[in-house]
Amino acid sequence: MLRRPQRAPVRRKRLIRALVAFVVLLGLAAYLAVQYVTGGPGAPRCTVQPEGGGEPYELSPEQAANAATISAVGLSRGLPERAVTIALATAMQESGLRNIEYGDRDSVGLFQQRPSQDWGTAEEIMDPVYAAGEFYKHLAQIPGYSRLPLTVAAQRVQRSGYPQAYAKHEANATVLTGALTGRAPAALSCAESRPAENAPGGTAQVREKLVREFGPEVLPRTTVAARAAGRTLTVPVTAGAAGTARQRGWQLAAWAVAHASELRIERISYGDRRWTAEESGKGWQQLPGDSRGITPTDVRITTAQ
Structure with a gap:
């Protein structure tokens, strides 16, 4: 009487190959997910x-x-x-x-x-x-x-x-x-974040977005300041419900650096610190002691146009 060849080992091998393929696919999916979330290697960070x-x-x-x-x-x-x-x-x-x-x-x-x-x-x-x-x-x-x-x-x-x-x-x-x-000053910085070429940019867009997100009280006297300074929007900083004046200033500065690429922001200054798109890899840099026109009471945002 002939016996049928046992197929269990074959099935086991197929199952192992299927499991290995599944694990590889999971790894690839995880890699792609990370690249999607982070923007991939070399992307602005x-x-x-x-x-x-x-x-x-x-x-x-x-x-x-x-x-x-x-x-x-x-x-x-x-x-x-x-x-x-x-x-x-x-x-x-x-x-x-x-x-x-x-x-x-x-x-x-x-x-x-x-x-x-x-x-x-x-x-x-x-x-x-x-x-x-x-x-x-x-x-x-x-x-x-x-x-x-x-x-x-x-x-x-x-x-x-x-x-x-x-x-x-x-x-x-x-x-x-x-x-x-603003509780942690100068903690957020964006590197390689040059202003996007196709972004609208301009102080008008920065002003509009600031008011929409923080409320109209954030810019009580900005219209005149923006017109006088050209590409630079001067945002006055005062203490309020959101914390001290210094904390408020860093709230606004952090917001600006986070939106720098989107709004074509080239430079942000607050207190004795400055962030620039050109040297964004250096983060927030200490300003020279003799710099003029920079006071702790203003956040200054300069756009590409």
Whole structure:
């Protein structure tokens, strides 16, 4: 009686090959995801240096600009740093700080908000200022949200299927919050971030975006200053609900460097520090002691046109 050849070893080999192929595909997908989020090798980079030292947090100019918008909207509402941290960690998880036009079911935007769940129209949600405002509006309605664990606060707003995923972003969100709220001066810098050729640029665009994100009180006397200085917009700095005058100045300076490529910003000066697109790899540089026209009470933003 002839026995059929055993096929188990063959099947096992096929299974092993399939598993190996699957692992390779997973690795490739992970690599492509990293390249998508970071912009790939050689791409312009923004870095945030943690207070007290340690490994800097890196992100692309696009991510930095979206993070700066999220922070500015929170500060314009007089919300505490904790609110900004919760919002940033949520956007890191939901979209990688990218304003994407797709997601689970009808989710779109930085926070993956859904038109079908009364977050607004898809067009509204794709506006980062609107999306951030809606997030903060819902967050502020949670009693004691600033004392809750970040995952709990974020989940009560988002109602995600993976609520614990927000926790992994808390450390980076906290570092980024310190830079964008001005608590950590000169902590955010963007390297190789020359002004984009096709960006609108100009002081008018900077002024419009500042007012829209921080509120009209941010520029009480800028129109005259901008006209007199040509390509330089002078933003007065005063203390307020968002902190001391010095902290307010670094909020505005960090916001400007995060939007430098988008708004064709060539130079930013505040206090005794200056950032330039031409020497962006050097970060914020100390100004010479005899520099004139630079005072701690003004942030000066010079555009390419």
